[in-house]
Amino acid sequence: MNIRPCVIGLGYVGLPVLLNLSKKFQTFGFDVNKKRILDLKKNIDSTKEYRQNDLKILKSARLTYNLNDIKKSNFYIICVPTPVNIKKKPDLNPLISACKMVAKVLNKGDIVIFESTVYPGTTQGICVPVIERISGFKYGKNDFFVCYSPERVNPGDNKHTLKKIDKIIAIPNSSNVNKVKKVYKNLSKKLIISNNLEETETSKVIENIQRDINIALMNEIYIFCDKLKINFENVHKLASTKWNFTNYSPGLVGGHCLPVDPYYFSHIAEQNKIQTRVTLAGRSINEYMRKFLIKKIKNFLKDKKINYKKDIIIFAGLTYKKNVSDMRNSQSFKIFDYFRKFNRNTHGLDPFLEKNLKEKIINYKDSKKLEASKCIILLVEHKKLNFLSKKSNLKKKLYNVFKINQGKTYQ
The missing domain is CATH 3.40.50.720 (NAD(P)-binding Rossmann-like Domain)
Incomplete structure (x- = not known):
């Protein structure tokens, strides 16, 4: 042949x-x-x-x-x-x-x-x-x-x-x-x-379900620590000293696989009258993270006396994960879009999307708009955005939603 x-x-x-x-x-x-x-x-x-x-x-x-x-x-x-x-x-x-x-x-x-x-x-x-x-x-x-x-x-x-x-x-x-x-x-x-076709099909969906659930566990612990004012980073470092601790971090879960595959698995389980108790547990936590972070950002801005309905605020990193242009199921962009509805002075910043969404984001090298902003909220840590934490005039405005010790960066 x-x-x-x-x-x-x-x-x-x-x-x-x-x-x-x-x-x-x-x-x-x-x-x-x-x-x-x-x-x-x-x-x-x-x-x-x-x-x-x-x-x-x-x-x-x-x-x-x-x-x-x-x-x-x-x-x-x-x-x-x-x-x-x-x-x-x-x-x-x-x-x-x-x-x-x-x-x-x-x-x-x-x-x-x-x-x-x-x-x-x-x-x-x-x-x-x-x-x-x-x-x-x-x-x-x-x-x-x-x-x-x-x-x-x-x-x-x-x-x-x-x-x-x-x-x-x-x-x-x-x-x-x-x-x-x-x-x-x-x-x-x-x-x-x-x-065997079915065995191979099943193996694929559980690869991503396992990861989704592990990230959800970290997200739940992160939420717990945040509410009790416990430093999550320190907790994570201490726990990771045990030899069999698996190193997962909290974060916004997007893309095409993790937010999708659990529903495929649960669908066929439901069709066969099989109740899945764990498969979608990760989905509920990971989908809730967007609402949790919106509230967290609002509280932070209120504490800093920044008006999210009026002041210039920049949301940095809008793709579903760092260093890619993929926007599928991007929770970061949904957070940015939520705040943008309240305020025309809310801007997006992402080096991977300038040609895709010109009307919604600024050039990531636009120093004038960066300096004019009251706050820069970092959602996705692209390598090209590392300059935000290196320039002193921008570092003091930077708020990384997944870092606990914000006092070190936002004064």
């Missing part, structure tokens, strides 16, 4: 897959977002994960938003988002849409691999029937094959890039193992092979 890969969805997950495979195969990259394709053809990555030089390996002719262009592919890797809707239920529409598109160009014997996060049973219970209905092929007769390899992309993390991490992949049909390994050995440091 002459393998001709095609990556469907070129966001945070799909783009690194495409870049790595393009070094070994004539790989197509497909996305329904026309602007995304046109940007990539110009070697521009709007997510700011890759520089122009990194994208030169991509051949313009293989980047497309036209389904007809990928008809000759025979190895499809689906990397589309799987969010939740307003009711916190799984929204599989992007995934189902991708399945429909692939089904229209599918040929007998083709392989389809899913990287999108799903709840157990989705690949075989939802994706396969969609492909069968449109293509006319039968999965049970080996007309086409599916595998599942959950993405482990961590935006902004240069240490755990695709080629430096282990990757799991479920290959139900043993006859495809060598073909799949030939492709996927280019996408990881080490491949862990499974033959």
Whole structure:
């Protein structure tokens, strides 16, 4: 089999897959977002994960938003988002849409691999029937094959890039193992092979549920310490001297994985009449943190005699975590947006978003507005914002919401 890969969805997950495979195969990259394709053809990555030089390996002719262009592919890797809707239920529409598109160009014997996060049973219970209905092929007769390899992309993390991490992949049909390994050995440091789709789907969601719950525990302890006026930083340092203490910190939990995966797991549990008592416990605490910090900021400003409805206040760091441009489920931006509704003098400051949200944020090097502000509230500690704590005239205005000893910085 002459393998001709095609990556469907070129966001945070799909783009690194495409870049790595393009070094070994004539790989197509497909996305329904026309602007995304046109940007990539110009070697521009709007997510700011890759520089122009990194994208030169991509051949313009293989980047497309036209389904007809990928008809000759025979190895499809689906990397589309799987969010939740307003009711916190799984929204599989992007995934189902991708399945429909692939089904229209599918040929007998083709392989389809899913990287999108799903709840157990989705690949075989939802994706396969969609492909069968449109293509006319039968999965049970080996007309086409599916595998599942959950993405482990961590935006902004240069240490755990695709080629430096282990990757799991479920290959139900043993006859495809060598073909799949030939492709996927280019996408990881080490491949862990499974033959079970549901086990592999489950492993993905619990990776992120575990982290969500651990952060929630620290957030709850942080809230406890704050209310009792106990120094959380000192408590954390003391506790971490024990050999088996796991080092998690409190914070705002955003992005695409942690705020989403627990709801996928609880959804399938509910469908099977299984009561989950712990899975969503982390969600309630982590979602409450935004309200807690809004109240904390209000109290701080009141103590400093700063009027959040009138005075110039700058909120620094608006993406969902440090050193990335990703705005998905950003709690920091929601905090900024809350205060901005009361006051036109409330400004945002984020080096990663100047081109994305010009009307809402100032240039992070705008010294005049920084000096004119009464307070700079630090929500996300981007490296590019380190200057705020180094310049004495700005340091005295700085308030880091997750630091307890504010007297050392805000006088």
